[in-house]
Amino acid sequence: xxxxxxxxxxxxxxxxxxxxxxxxxxxxxxxxxxxxxxxxxxxxxxxxxxxxxxxxxxxxxxxxxxxxxxxxxxxxxxxxxxxxxxxxxxxxxxxxxxxxxxxxxxxxxxxxxxxxxxxxxxxxxxxxxxxxxxxxxxxxxxxxxxxxxxxxxxxxxxxxxxxxxxxxxxxxxxxxxxxxxxxxxxxxxxxxxxxxxxxxxxxxxxxxxxxxxxxxxxxxxxxxxxxxxxxxxxxxxxxxxxxxxxxxxxxxxxxxxxxxxxxxxxxxxxxxxxxxxxxxxxxxxxxxxxxxxxxxxxxxxxxxxxxxxxxxxxxxxxxxxxxxxxxxxxxxxxxxxxxxxxxxxxxxxxxxxxxxxxxxxxxxxxxxxxxxxxxxxxxxxxxxxxxxxxxx
Amino acid sequence: xxxxxxxxxxxxxxxxxxxxxxxxxxxxxxxxxxxxxxxxxxxxxxxxxxxxxxxxxxxxxxxxxxxxxxxxxxxxxxxxxxxxxxxxxxxxxxxxxxxxxxxxxxxxxxxxxxxxxxxxxxxxxxxxxxxxxxxxxxxxxxxxxxxxxxxxxxxxxxxxxxxxxxxxxxxxxxxxxxxxxxxxxxxxxxxxxxxxxxxxxxxxxxxxxxxxxxxxxxxxxxxxxxxxxxxxxxxxxxxxxxxxxxxxxxxxxxxxxxxxxxxxxxxxxxxxxxxxxxxxxxxxxxxxxxxxxxxxxxxxxxxxxxxxxxxxxxxxxxxxxxxxxxxxxxxxxxxxxxxxxxxxxxxxxxxxxxxxxxxxxxxxxxxxxxxxxxxxxxxxxxxxxxxxxxxx
Numbered sequence: 049x050x051x052x053x054x055x056x057x058x059x060x061x062x063x064x065x066x067x068x069x070x071x072x073x074x075x076x077x078x079x080x081x082x083x084x085x086x087x088x089x090x091x092x093x094x095x096x097x098x099x100x101x102x103x104x105x106x107x108x109x110x111x112x113x114x115x116x117x118x119x120x121x122x123x124x125x126x127x128x129x130x131x132x133x134x135x136x137x138x139x140x141x142x143x144x145x146x147x148x149x150x151x152x153x154x155x156x157x158x159x160x161x162x163x164x165x166x167x168x169x170x171x172x173x174x175x176x177x178x179x180x181x182x183x184x185x186x187x188x189x190x191x192x193x194x195x196x197x198x199x200x201x202x203x204x205x206x207x208x209x210x211x212x213x214x215x216x217x218x219x220x221x222x223x224x225x226x227x228x229x230x231x232x233x234x235x236x237x238x239x240x241x242x243x244x245x246x247x248x249x250x251x252x253x254x255x256x257x258x259x260x261x262x263x264x265x266x267x268x269x270x271x272x273x274x275x276x277x278x279x280x281x282x283x284x285x286x287x288x289x290x291x292x293x294x295x296x297x298x299x300x301x302x303x304x305x306x307x308x309x310x311x312x313x314x315x316x317x318x319x320x321x322x323x324x325x326x327x328x329x330x331x332x333x334x335x336x337x338x339x340x341x342x343x344x345x346x347x348x349x350x351x352x353x354x355x356x357x358x359x360x361x362x363x364x365x366x367x368x369x370x371x372x373x374x375x376x377x378x379x380x381x382x383x384x385x386x387x388x389x390x391x392x393x394x395x396x397x398x399x400x401x402x403x404x405x406x407x408x409x410x411x412x413x414x415x416x417x418x419x420x421x422x423x424x425x426x427x428x429x430x431x432x433x434x435x436x437x438x439x440x
Numbered sequence: 441x442x443x444x445x446x447x448x449x450x451x452x453x454x455x456x457x458x459x460x461x462x463x464x465x466x467x468x469x470x471x472x473x474x475x476x477x478x479x480x481x482x483x484x485x486x487x488x489x490x491x492x493x494x495x496x497x498x499x500x501x502x503x504x505x506x507x508x509x510x511x512x513x514x515x516x517x518x519x520x521x522x523x524x525x526x527x528x529x530x531x532x533x534x535x536x537x538x539x540x541x542x543x544x545x546x547x548x549x550x551x552x553x554x555x556x557x558x559x560x561x562x563x564x565x566x567x568x569x570x571x572x573x574x575x576x577x578x579x580x581x582x583x584x585x586x587x588x589x590x591x592x593x594x595x596x597x598x599x600x601x602x603x604x605x606x607x608x609x610x611x612x613x614x615x616x617x618x619x620x621x622x623x624x625x626x627x628x629x630x631x632x633x634x635x636x637x638x639x640x641x642x643x644x645x646x647x648x649x650x651x652x653x654x655x656x657x658x659x660x661x662x663x664x665x666x667x668x669x670x671x672x673x674x675x676x677x678x679x680x681x682x683x684x685x686x687x688x689x690x691x692x693x694x695x696x697x698x699x700x701x702x703x704x705x706x707x708x709x710x711x712x713x714x715x716x717x718x719x720x721x722x723x724x725x726x727x728x729x730x731x732x733x734x735x736x737x738x739x740x741x742x743x744x745x746x747x748x749x750x751x752x753x754x755x756x757x758x759x760x761x762x763x764x765x766x767x768x769x770x771x772x773x774x775x776x777x778x779x780x781x782x783x784x785x786x787x788x789x790x791x792x793x794x795x796x797x798x799x800x801x802x803x804x805x806x807x808x809x810x811x812x813x814x815x816x817x818x819x820x821x822x823x824x825x826x827x828x829x830x831x832x
């Protein structure tokens with residue numbers, strides 16, 4: 049596995065060595081329950097609090113505003129369900145067409161009427177061909193029946209960054225709770241939540257070099273909140289269940305590391321991404337970058353190679369040990385083209401042939417060289433085999 | 441920490457060496473996302489499936505019936521919420537007075553009417569002074585408005601075991617879904633779910649020597665189910681969120697280990713527990729075992745030392761590095777005596793002075809010797825200091 053070229057960091061990341069070392073004691077001798085009376089368990093509560101501070105430092109907020117969860121999906125679900133619970137008379141939810149399934153599929157279920165819940169009105173905001181929102185659309189969608197507006201900070205498939213500060217301000221003006229799925233933004237974009245009109249924000253550990261199975265939800269102080277996972281008194285009554293200590297410590301260490309690396313992400317990583325993108329476009333005809341004219345994450349490029357299947361490209365890259373993806377891992381297995389690219393109006397023939405490369409600080413110039421060398425002949429060969437033919 | 445005598449295994453357990461070794465690769469080189477197309481990620485799906493088989497083997501069920509969750513609390517919440525969702529017209533929930541907060545607090549919220557949900561009728565079955573249920577009470581509580589009956593397999597505070605097979609049969613007769621929180625029973629009581637009338641069952645990893653932050657929910661094939669954590673297609677559409685691979689592999693390894701150790705649990709551990717209990721009762725006047733006449737878990741004893749505070753006993757034991765607890769870690773911080781002991785009608789002066797010792801296969805004869813030596817003088821000293829005095 050050592051010669052894998054890993055460019056699928058928006059799907060998941062390698063656990064950083066520092067993170068693995070930080071969590072190790074909690075998988076060994078320090079196994080107590082932080083809620084216990086005895087010293088052996090009780091002192092572990094301090095280690096959980098240190099991790100909370102580390103996450104708060106990355107987010108620019110107070111540690112009391114950080115609730116640990118099991119993943120980004122749980123954070124997203126918790127935020128939206130909480131808003132519905134604290135505004136039981138409101139029956140409207142606003143999201144965008146390009147949200148992660150953890151927001152989108154939940155909103156779609158609410159709109160269908162789910163179990164004992166009433167049906168919700170759901171406004172799913174469209175995006176432009178570059179993946180951006182029209183801000184007046186946001187304002188028009190909000191009304192006093194809106195329980196929550198949930199718009200991601202950055203898109204997982206294209207890297208397009210949304211103007212969460214302006215969206216949050218519009219929500220605040222109309223008295224609507226604003227949640228943002230920032231799973232892809234945290235650690236890549238500096239943020240100071242204390243200064244932003246954001247009520248709730250989702251974090252996922254495994255997108256920033258912590259293990260899978262840990263996340264956090266920022267809940268602004270003063271934001272009305274109703275817990276979703278009901279059990280013991282943990283997380284200041286905001287999330288039941290024994291604290292996943294090793295995982296929490298890992299997220300804290302990953303947050304600290306991300307803070308130290310964020311400048312590198314915005315300089316060296318963006319340069320790698322830009323070179324990869326530029327060279328691939330130069331060497332492959334009929335290729336286009338999705339979302340290129342928008343503000344984007346430093347690490348992500350989503351390229352459509354027209355008239356061929358993205359899956360075929362991935363399988364051939366795989367033979368060289370190059371890991372990339374077509375859209376989100378969370379929707380793998382579906383034969384439909386990405387809902388994100390469809391929402392952007394990317395033509396069918398291009399949406400099907402899209403490949404996402406998502407880099408991290410662990411990528412090197414040599415990685416980019418290899419992809420630039422290997423991919424253009426793959427594209428050429430697949431085009432020759434393509435049942436779509438090629439219009440020339 | 442090496443000379444801690446740990447008798448708080450119902451709160452949490454040490455991660456077994458075999459478990460830590462099994463999960464290690466997934467915190468290092470094998471970091472791919474199991475939903476990815478590339479081999480690097482995709483082959484990890486097989487490792488998740490192997491863990492699912494290991495858990496199924498311990499439970500005596502089919503691996504397709506195992507859904508991984510983040511903890512026992514999530515499993516409990518998911519089971520109950522699912523039942524409400526699949527029977528939206530039913531408005532009644534049956535639990536017992538001695539359930540874990542993950543069931544009890546959820547049921548109490550449902551009974552108050554929570555957020556947008558309707559109010560539920562909630563029957564909370566009483567228990568006898570030995571902590572057992574009267575079976576006719578169960579039958580009388582069930583009606584065709586009952587969405588779910590949730591009764592634990594074994595109580596975390598007293599170790600009292602409930603007749604889940606008979607309760608399940610009564611539920612099946614009346615067409616009510618039966619869920620059991622088996623967090624304390626799994627690995628201590630052999631079970632073959634394929635032969636039992638149980639629809640859903642909760643498992644917690646950290647109660648059986650896996651890390652904190654991983655659990656499972658058994659969902660019987662054919663049982664109507666509605667997912668609670670909405671996101672991607674993971675867990676066969678039953679639980680969204682990227683699979684917590686290292687944690688899942690750990691639970692699998694812990695399940696396999698528990699299967700191998702279950703006979704030792706029922707022989708050596710029960711002998712340790714019995715000796716501890718017998719000697720403490722002989723050496724401490726005004727002590728009583730709660731739930732002693734009932735069928736109990738092999739590892740648990742809950743002893744009330746009248747006229748003194750359990751917390752004081754724990755603090756003094758702590759000075760000797762002995763870890764025990766007063767009731768559940770999930771309710772620590774509350775000044776109320778345990779809801780379990782109150783439900784059993786244990787007098788206030790005894791309920792306040794209760795200490796739970798919960799052993800594991802890692803305990804030794806020397807551990808028991810030490811507690812037997814140390815605790816009686818502590819009780820004597822605390823009684824002399826007690827503001828309650830002692831009626832003689």
